[in-house]
Amino acid sequence: MKHRRIPYAFYILCTVCLLLASTVAGATNYTLWINGRSSSGAPGNYSDFRYWGPAATAAGINKQAVNWDGRSSIASQSGRVRDALDCFCTGQNWCYIATYSAGDLLLGYTLANYGGSARTVTNASANANGVCAASGGVQTGWNLKWVRVAAGAAGGSELANAGAWTTSEPLVQDLKTSTARAMYNHNDTRNVWFYRYAGARGTAYSFLLPGQDDEVVAYHSSGGVAGNAGRSLCNPGDWLCDDLRLGTAPNQGGSVKWSWHSVVFRDDGERFDHYGDGNWAGIIGVMREAMVDTAN
Amino acid sequence: MKRWSIRPISLRQVWLALVVAAALVVGLFWHLDDPALPRAASPPPAGLHFLGPVPAMHATGEDRTARRRQLAEQVRLTGHTYCSYLQQSRYPHTSRPAAQHPDQLYPNQPVRESTPLRGDGGDSDPAVLVQTMQSRVYLAAGETVAFSLRAVDAHGAAVPLVVTRALAQGMAVQGARPAPHVTLAFSRDDGDDWRATFAPHGGALAGFHGTIRSEVRFAAAGRAGVVLFDVIYSPELPAMWSGAPREAIGPDALEFTLPLDVRLPGRYVVSGRIDDALGRPFALASFNERLGQGTQAVVLRVHGKLLHDAGPGPALPLVLRDVEGYLLRENADPDRLLLARREGPVLVSRTLSLAGVPDHAWQSEERSRYLAEYAKDRMAARERLAAFDPAATQPPAGCSEPGLVQ
Numbered sequence: 001m002k003h004r005r006i007p008y009a010f011y012i013l014c015t016v017c018l019l020l021a022s023t024v025a026g027a028t029n030y031t032l033w034i035n036g037r038s039s040s041g042a043p044g045n046y047s048d049f050r051y052w053g054p055a056a057t058a059a060g061i062n063k064q065a066v067n068w069d070g071r072s073s074i075a076s077q078s079g080r081v082r083d084a085l086d087c088f089c090t091g092q093n094w095c096y097i098a099t100y101s102a103g104d105l106l107l108g109y110t111l112a113n114y115g116g117s118a119r120t121v122t123n124a125s126a127n128a129n130g131v132c133a134a135s136g137g138v139q140t141g142w143n144l145k146w147v148r149v150a151a152g153a154a155g156g157s158e159l160a161n162a163g164a165w166t167t168s169e170p171l172v173q174d175l176k177t178s179t180a181r182a183m184y185n186h187n188d189t190r191n192v193w194f195y196r197y198a199g200a201r202g203t204a205y206s207f208l209l210p211g212q213d214d215e216v217v218a219y220h221s222s223g224g225v226a227g228n229a230g231r232s233l234c235n236p237g238d239w240l241c242d243d244l245r246l247g248t249a250p251n252q253g254g255s256v257k258w259s260w261h262s263v264v265f266r267d268d269g270e271r272f273d274h275y276g277d278g279n280w281a282g283i284i285g286v287m288r289e290a291m292v293d294t295a296n
Numbered sequence: 297m298k299r300w301s302i303r304p305i306s307l308r309q310v311w312l313a314l315v316v317a318a319a320l321v322v323g324l325f326w327h328l329d330d331p332a333l334p335r336a337a338s339p340p341p342a343g344l345h346f347l348g349p350v351p352a353m354h355a356t357g358e359d360r361t362a363r364r365r366q367l368a369e370q371v372r373l374t375g376h377t378y379c380s381y382l383q384q385s386r387y388p389h390t391s392r393p394a395a396q397h398p399d400q401l402y403p404n405q406p407v408r409e410s411t412p413l414r415g416d417g418g419d420s421d422p423a424v425l426v427q428t429m430q431s432r433v434y435l436a437a438g439e440t441v442a443f444s445l446r447a448v449d450a451h452g453a454a455v456p457l458v459v460t461r462a463l464a465q466g467m468a469v470q471g472a473r474p475a476p477h478v479t480l481a482f483s484r485d486d487g488d489d490w491r492a493t494f495a496p497h498g499g500a501l502a503g504f505h506g507t508i509r510s511e512v513r514f515a516a517a518g519r520a521g522v523v524l525f526d527v528i529y530s531p532e533l534p535a536m537w538s539g540a541p542r543e544a545i546g547p548d549a550l551e552f553t554l555p556l557d558v559r560l561p562g563r564y565v566v567s568g569r570i571d572d573a574l575g576r577p578f579a580l581a582s583f584n585e586r587l588g589q590g591t592q593a594v595v596l597r598v599h600g601k602l603l604h605d606a607g608p609g610p611a612l613p614l615v616l617r618d619v620e621g622y623l624l625r626e627n628a629d630p631d632r633l634l635l636a637r638r639e640g641p642v643l644v645s646r647t648l649s650l651a652g653v654p655d656h657a658w659q660s661e662e663r664s665r666y667l668a669e670y671a672k673d674r675m676a677a678r679e680r681l682a683a684f685d686p687a688a689t690q691p692p693a694g695c696s697e698p699g700l701v702q
Binding site for chain 1 (some may be wrong): 409
């Protein structure tokens with residue numbers, strides 16, 4: 001039987017190329033974007049940014065859209081986030097995360113319950129379901145640099161309490177303030193910072209949402225305030241309402257934030273509402289600019 | 297059938313390979329040496345990703361000021377990330393200072409909320425506030441929950457209220473047949489509150505697993521209103537506490553071991569509160585591990601260094617109290633089956649001195665991995681700023697900045 005011989009130089013060349021490629025691919029930073037309620041992006045398709053806006057818009061290094069259906073329960077959708085974290089945030093790869101509205105609840109739940117679990121290191125190449133193949137090895141938890149949160153709903157929304165949204169939607173049940181706050185330990189982020197952006201251009205539902213709001217989420221949630229919901233927190237200058245303070249400082253009146261949560265943007269000008277309008281708008285736009293500057 | 301083979305390596309081929317490899321490496325670094333980037337004083341240690349698409353700036357005017365501000369922000373951010381992690385990861389995630397978990401210290405305190413009176417049609421009366429209380433949100437099999445409500449005006453004065461109808465119904469999954477409902481018996485107490493107790497296990501909802509919504513209709517200030525109380529009920533116990541808790545000094549921590557007879561294997565998430573002898577919250581201990589079927593142990597630890605670092609140290613003996621937990625059902629909805637909660641003191645420690653309790657920082661692969669990456673980022677950010685503006689003021693190289701404690 002005649003053997004075909006591979007030119008040895010070609011073999012060596014391929015090996016070196018693969019080594020270099022693995023070095024490059026093995027030390028990559030990614031920026032994950034986790035949507036909120038009512039998703040339009042295709043789950044598992046990390047390139048589908050239609051929920052947020054034009055995909056060509058800069059939004060942090062190697063951006064990936066972690067799409068989930070935006071209506072099922074947090075528990076049932078956590079697997080989508082875990083798949084993405086396994087894909088892009090294991091091995092030599094590290095992640096910056098931007099999350100929005102109910103995506104805040106979803107990520108917090110995932111880290112608190114699964115943040116210390118054994119994760120399979122993957123090749124960062126996803127199949128159609130958003131799952132990446134194992135590349136060898138297991139590690140504890142994921143590799144996360146930090147998280148930015150726009151209009152975070154980890155503390156729930158009074159709109160869910162009041163039945164303003166359809167009550168048959170499992171996510172709406174999870175967003176009830178008492179449920180969202182009891183669902184997991186919000187202080188347990190695996191020592192990863194959540195930098196929060198709180199919008200205040202709310203009008204339509206201000207009679208339901210205590211203090212300042214972005215029309216969906218009140219400051220007690222977007223500001224990462226611990227304890228029971230219903231606390232009225234506002235911008236400075238409102239004599240009838242305690243101030244939401246920047247950073248990790250306790251708020252006026254003594255309420256405190258969840259650990260590892262810091263308010264980096266408070267909408268003192270009441271310029272930003274909850275809605276991205278499919279064009280990186282509202283409070284999402286403020287967070288996006290920060291991602292561009294710092295997720296690199 | 298053709299087979300593919302590789303001949304033994306000759307010296308000439310090894311030389312060829314080395315030349316090719318060297319050419320590739322030189323080529324790679326040539327490519328990375330982008331003249332648009334400010335040259336660093338030394339090669340950034342952060343890896344290739346930090347040599348990514350940094351916008352080229354003209355070194356004059358507003359662009360330069362903006363770029364300097366951006367680089368300074370990156371220095372501050374990476375420094376904060378590194379230093380806070382370094383400081384706070386001295387103790388493991390499962391053994392944390394109580395002050396870092398302010399809303400986890402008294403899990404059996406009722407949930408109190410206040411909302412403007414809401415009518416059936418979604419209209420609202422901000423002049424009347426409805427104050428509600430529910431004793432729990434998550435209910436294990438056999439547990440009960442208490443509800444109450446009252447109405448007040450803008451000055452806090454009571455507004456007469458009458459409950460007209462109260463129904464508890466399981467929230468069925470879409471497409472499933474409707475879950476049964478039960479009537480709740482609200483009655484007025486000696487004050488202005490209307491109260492009811494709900495025991496899912498004692499009625500038509502005994503086997504229901506998931507969210508049970510109690511819709512309470514009332515009249516106050518001449519208006520009809522409604523409030524919703526949600527509880528998440530799990531109708532079976534996945535495991536039973538068994539045997540007496542015990543205590544030992546382990547290699548890193550004071551360990552409280554709670555025997556658990558596991559019926560359903562899986563990931564168990566458990567937490568317990570540690571008070572000092574004066575009843576002051578000292579730590580939150582947690583457990584998140586897979587347990588197999590049969591007799592198992594849930595170990596709640598108080599890290600030794602946490603005890604030694606406290607100044608002044610906690611009054612001993614420590615007391616473990618208020619233990620709660622659940623079996624986490626991955627990718628399922630409802631996602632948990634609750635353990636019977638253990639309210640109040642569970643174990644009083646016999647350790648009356650810190651002598652013999654280990655006093656070293658937590659070490660783990662996870663911690664090392666994070667500190668190495670964060671340090672790398674921090675160094676790279678400082679070098680980028682220094683390269684861009686050698687006169688720029690850098691923050692101290694150590695981790696002495698204030699404001700790092702959560």
